[in-house]
Amino acid sequence: MTGLNQQLQARKNAAIPDGIGITCDFYAERALNAEMWDVEGRRFIDFAAGIAVANTGHRHPRIVAAIRAQLDAFTHTAFQVAPYGSYIELAERINRLTPGGQPKKTAFFTTGAEALENAVKIARAATGRSGVVAFSGAFHGRTFMGMALTGKVTPYKQAFGPLPAEVYHIPFPNPLEGITTQDSLRALDLLFKADISPTRVAAIVIEPIQGEGGFNVAPTELLQALRERCDAHGIVLVADEVQTGFARTGKMFAIEHSGVTPDLITMAKSLAGGMPLSGVCGRADLMDAAPRGALGGTYAGNPLAIAAALAVLDVIDEENLIARADVLGQRLKQALTRLAHPRMAEIRGLGAMVAAEFRHPDGRPDPETVTTIQRRALDRGLVLLSCGAYGQVLRFLFPLTIPDGLLEEGLAILKEAMA
Missing domain, CATH: 3.40.640.10 (Type I PLP-dependent aspartate aminotransferase-like (Major domain))
Incomplete structure (x- = not known):
């Protein structure tokens, strides 16, 4: 973390209680549909959508x-x-x-x-x-x-x-x-x-x-x-x-x-x-x-x-987003299946509410792999969330309005992060 993000992080640590957990190491300045830009101008693809708040994307013109x-x-x-x-x-x-x-x-x-x-x-x-x-x-x-x-x-x-x-x-x-x-x-x-x-x-x-x-x-x-x-x-x-x-x-x-x-x-x-x-x-x-x-x-x-x-x-x-959710979810499941990460124990979900669970070969939950994938994805400009009792699950909640090209770009980053 450098520059303006680092300054804001220091101010956050001094002004805001530790009980508020934060996923990303950057501070957002603006967002549009399925993209966010931080205070230093870096661009991120948003596969979190504010924890499923932005199903219709950030700043949809109608809204x-x-x-x-x-x-x-x-x-x-x-x-x-x-x-x-x-x-x-x-x-x-x-x-x-x-x-x-x-x-x-x-x-x-x-x-x-x-x-x-x-x-x-x-x-x-x-x-x-x-x-x-x-x-x-x-x-x-x-x-x-x-x-x-x-x-x-x-x-x-x-x-x-x-x-x-x-x-x-x-x-x-x-x-x-x-x-x-x-x-x-x-x-x-x-x-x-x-x-x-x-x-x-x-x-x-x-x-x-x-x-x-x-x-x-x-x-x-x-x-x-x-x-x-x-x-x-x-x-x-x-x-x-x-x-x-x-x-x-x-x-x-x-x-x-x-x-x-x-x-x-x-x-x-x-x-x-x-x-x-x-x-x-x-x-x-x-x-x-x-x-x-x-x-x-x-x-x-x-x-x-x-x-x-x-x-x-x-x-x-x-915009027929109900049907769009099924299309997006199928593309995501297919991409996760092709990635075939050795620790990926299950891909599950309905529509575009999809997750991948990671486990050790002996069946124990594997939150460490999830954390590593999240960090590597964020370093490459992709925001991901985890969940599960042990933090062993990657969850995907991109906006249902995400363009096809942006989805594929995000999936390519995910492939790199999971390599």
């Missing part, structure tokens, strides 16, 4: 124009004080786009963690119960309920003391770890026998594809069985689509691959193309269970973010 138009009108009134029609329009569109034909309602918030917190509040209000079941390897945020739901201790929970009670975890299916769908379901049934009665469980929360957990895809058999158990016991099934939503997996929402309809869906990240916005959409009777005034927030449904989200939905539709 920039929508934000500018809203900026000329007003920036904030607080929807709970002086409401505005764009919030209603976006809720109507989300209600139509989410799976299931039942009457639905949507509330907007600011972050993915906030959406998960409110989904739990809604489920508890609707059922009169308090227990929540989540999965090992899950990531649901850094707030206290988010941490409790998250199935990874380091770095998310280890230093933060008692977490909210009555949150339980069961194993997520993982063939490389020898965990089957039946293992997960047996663990759930045992939980109901040994730790908490299903009549005290308000919600089961699951990512259709685990994000931080390693891009592990929830088997359709598991999701169908969860739906059956939730129906049998009056439990609310919550699909966390914060990372998987908005065309990333070749569907608008990843849960659609299974044909299962959840009761509540949480969303954020690419909902507003880089603006902070999240939401909870679900059955109208559940969404109406919380008392008046119990949902919302000062910045919840900010008008600039709402305007961006309406433009995002237009871009996904007009």
